[in-house]
Amino acid sequence: MQTMPAHAAHHDDREIETLDDFDATVSARGTLAGFRVQAVDLTDRTRELLATDTAGAIFLGCPMRDDAAAKVRADGAMVFPPVPNLPFDPYRGLLYSPDELFAGLGKGYEETLDARAYAWFQQTKADGDIFASMLRSIHDDAVSDALDELLRGTRVVGVMGGHAMARGTEAYAGAARLGRELTRSGLTVATGGGPGAMEAANLGAYAAPYNDEMLTEALQLLAKAPKFTPSITDWAAAAFEVRAHWPKGGTSVGIPTWFYGHEPPNPFASHIAKYFANATREDGLLARSNAGIVFLPGAAGTVQEIFDNATPNYYESRGEPTPMVLVDRAHWTERLPTWPLLTALARERSMESRIALVDRIEEAPAALKRLGG
Template sequence: MAGVRSNSEPPVSRSPRERGQEIDSITAFDRVAASGSLAGYRVRSLDLTDRTFALLSTDTAESVFLGCAMEPDAAAKVRAGGALVFPPVPGLPVDPYRGSLYAPDELFEGLVDAGYDATPDARAYHWYQETKAGGDVFASILRSIHDDAVSDALDEHLAGSRVVGIMGGHSLERGSAAYAGAARLGRRLTRDGLTVATGGGPGAMEAANLGAYAAPFEDGMLDSALELLSKAPYFRPSVTDWARAAFDVRRSRPGGGASVGIPTWFYGHEPPNPFASHIAKYFVNALREDGLLARSHAGVVFLPGAAGTVQEIFDNATPNYYRSRGEPTPMVLVNREHWTEELPTWPLLRALAADRPMAARIALVDSVDDVPEALARLAAEAGP
């Protein structure tokens, strides 16, 4: 049969780049399979049950099938042809082999009819808690595969973007002046052509993603959204009411601006916010935190927060200090009183930066309105 390599034939030699190429859609699968060779490709999360003939007639040497549904004959053939096959795992609330980031509608599916506890997001957290407590090594492997797939999808999505991270506390309530300020900041930075990335949770994170969502609309849209959201100011006691209010805003003004949220099921009591258009949700919090900071090449803005935000400041300061990621990235701390008196982080950051290249990349400003100018100034002072 044309295109099928017998077991006695030598393995197909492919370049490292070819060997790592991924197929994430049926259209791409059909295009490549038509050439007679899937050798070296990584085929991910596709339903191939009606592609049996293509699989039986195509070279699959050194290919890898991740979570693809196949008829038994097709699965046996591709294995015999030199492929690795990682079959789908039934009953999971997440696809560990997924090839794309999450969308809010996907994570919150079922919210309107059955409430938050019925959503894939809540079910994923419960699965994580159950398998972690039981020490299930297979579940641990699946979580690791999932997080690696999410990182890969995040890199693909952000390629070529100027990403600015916005960090801040999860306890910031809708309806507060600080929440409105964080939303204005997200809107301004998005309008300036930057991609806003946050930790993806509630509070200041949600506000920044909301601002990015509001960026394409007239200014009054954000004011209306803030008023509607203030009726459900916090995700406690009811995540359902909190999330439904956000989706009410989205339904009233569909087609908002894009931004990224990077939350974690490690903090499962904190739901992801629905205003990030693309959500990279992780099981391992350390991967999530480092990944967000490492990808924020255009700078990181630190709004007032508590222990978590302080940790993020110095998580970002360390590679800036040692230049382990290349040139230091801009860091802007917002609210002078908070960072010099309530939690005096700024004096220590400034002392660390003294006589080092990162000194030209840190700033303390009084309000969110000062952030865009500070980011531009830090970038200019550091030079090309």
């Protein structure tokens, strides 16, 4: 089973994203010249900053004392100070964790970082504030950078599906078993990071290191809060109860957005790349699913994702198109007849060998493997 570190230093990239990275670089290199230091609190590293060459360095959102800031500027470094009164850090160097986004849940979801960031987004979007839109862009670029670093060298399989799939249903349990099997096969599961089918797949990845009975018990615990309405607090609390019972879950990625901030991120993705811009989030999720994508039954959003992925596949000329597996024949041929159009597009580019339609979710892993995923 493939695992991902919470963070891996990339000194060859000259990026410093944690205090441990900072200390290791100063100790080993004796210089910070040309480095990029990203969202690291340096208020207790004044002595090191005063004694170390920082020529050409860039400090992005790093708190530091006035004398240290004056010295590094005199060296020729660029200092982008932290932005006060924000519920998020636009210069962050790492992805979010569930604990970070849901901190304060005991006082109600409205007190969490996730809810406060959404409220800020709603307010500043309505105001049309150019400074706020710039901060959102910086944040999303930082998240993309952190996501690329995390997934470097990994084989990622996307699992797409509707947010309406409720806990306690067989469909939800099937999606969870799918995420577990894909993770156990060595793939990294990536989802849209929200509720429903997305949460189920992240839950399955979380359950992968445990025996099969763990998932059965977890599904029973979650069923007491089937949906995130009417109470996100109760819905999230049930997930954290599962995490408390089984604290050493497997890794996976969730890529949600505050654009749809009324839908909370699910707490089972170990790494959460949350964006303000939905278009950046959608494109990034699909583009990073290099081992293929499984599309579970969904509505408009899932249909959009199918064709967002089919389009670059259609025009791909340098490599192999991404394998695509659609689950539930009746759904994709009768209720939302997406499969006939996808098949027609595939036929024009001789891509039939890269797409598959299966009746049951249990067939998806074998179909994905058969397509080369």
